[in-house]
Amino acid sequence: MKPLDSQLDRLLRSAARVAPAPGVTELPYPAEVRVLAAWRRSRAESPGWLSHWLQAGLAGAALVTAVALSISWSHLRAHAGDEFAVANAALYVAVAP
Secondary structure, three states: OOHHHHHHHHHHHHHHHOOOOOOOOOOOHHHHHHHHHHHHHHHHOOOOHHHHHHHHHHHHHHHHHHHHHHHHHHHHHHHHHHOOHHHHHHHHHHHOO
């Protein structure tokens, strides 16, 4: 666990052991939900170094793929006229005596 998480855990365990003072009410449910949502949002904003590396790797792989496809596009499109070459050759061999 991170040091901040362990400190928060200790704080919450200590707060759970304390009996509420007379006249003190609990936090209303909507306010509690807003506080927890803000805390979760703040934790989600820093995903960590591994996700940054994975995102950069994915972007690099996509870039390499796009460059390779654009370079070979003309080569892939050039052989569209040779679709019937094999069929014509087989026909010429079959018809020729």
